[in-house]
Amino acid sequence: MRLENNYYEITGTRCDTTSGTFHIALLKDCDVYRGHFPGNPVCPGVCNIQTIKECAEKLVDKTLTISTIKLCRLTAVATPTVCPELDVTVNIAPTTAGYAVTASIADDKHTYIDFKGEMMSV
Amino acid sequence: MKSESIEKLIPQRSPILMVDELVDVHDGVAKTRLAVAADNFFIDKDGLLAEAGLIEHIAQSASALAGHMAIEAGATEPPVGYIGEIKKFCCNFRPRVGDVLHTTITLGAEVGGIQIITGETSVNNKVAASTQMKIYIQE
Numbered sequence: 001m002r003l004e005n006n007y008y009e010i011t012g013t014r015c016d017t018t019s020g021t022f023h024i025a026l027l028k029d030c031d032v033y034r035g036h037f038p039g040n041p042v043c044p045g046v047c048n049i050q051t052i053k054e055c056a057e058k059l060v061d062k063t064l065t066i067s068t069i070k071l072c073r074l075t076a077v078a079t080p081t082v083c084p085e086l087d088v089t090v091n092i093a094p095t096t097a098g099y100a101v102t103a104s105i106a107d108d109k110h111t112y113i114d115f116k117g118e119m120m121s122v
Numbered sequence: 123m124k125s126e127s128i129e130k131l132i133p134q135r136s137p138i139l140m141v142d143e144l145v146d147v148h149d150g151v152a153k154t155r156l157a158v159a160a161d162n163f164f165i166d167k168d169g170l171l172a173e174a175g176l177i178e179h180i181a182q183s184a185s186a187l188a189g190h191m192a193i194e195a196g197a198t199e200p201p202v203g204y205i206g207e208i209k210k211f212c213c214n215f216r217p218r219v220g221d222v223l224h225t226t227i228t229l230g231a232e233v234g235g236i237q238i239i240t241g242e243t244s245v246n247n248k249v250a251a252s253t254q255m256k257i258y259i260q261e
Contacts, residue, residue: 001163001164034136034137035139037135038133038137042204044178045181047173047174049174055172066211068210068211068212068213069210069211070210073206073211111254117136117211
């Protein structure tokens with residue numbers, strides 16, 4: 001699954017070697033909303049987790065898998081109309097097994113998800 | 123148990139329907155099944171299921187149990203549930219197309235409409251992923 005240019009598109013990026021902020025626009029015509037939920041489009045929390053992973057991959061320029069999630073809180077319901085534009089903020093620290101990743105997705109009103117976990121390069 | 127079609131138990135639909143069947147419910151423990159199809163929304167380009175797909179499958183498995191209990195209690199529509207929190211998720215391996223996921227959901231405490239669950243997904247008796255979750259059930 002690749003959600004970039006399907007579920008979201010990146011409209012701006014600010015990155016250094018260990019952190020990045022990706023400004024994204026949610027694509028309201030994404031196929032996923034046919035099923036989540038019919039007549040009531042709501043961003044699947046797992047799509048926001050995948051979005052974080054894809055942004056982390058850009059930061060390290062590697063394909064990653066999520067090996068563990070220590071804690072991921074989904075603190076507000078996101079929809080493509082409630083929050084059409086979002087900032088994905090990702091921080092990365094190398095570990096022996098891969099990368100410790102902390103990340104969040106927010107706009108100026110709410111934080112929709114915060115994530116703390118480990119990713120490994122494939 | 124009486125077998126209900128999955129569409130009666132959970133509100134998710136294609137392309138993000140991630141449970142084929144609620145197989146068994148007994149003493150707050152549910153068992154579900156999903157065959158990973160080639161056109162599954164969560165398949166990565168290496169032919170393996172993304173971790174997000176495993177998480178969604180476990181969440182919908184818990185949702186199927188909630189739907190089963192709601193319908194037993196007289197509801198006509200399945201309740202809509204949202205993932206509130208994922209904790210201690212561990213992915214040992216990503217299943218591939220053709221694999222059948224067998225998942226066990228165990229109910230924990232329920233406080234103020236938030237249900238705590240644990241889920242474990244196996245393929246060929248090997249644990250692919252496990253997690254705790256809080257699921258917010260909309261009344």
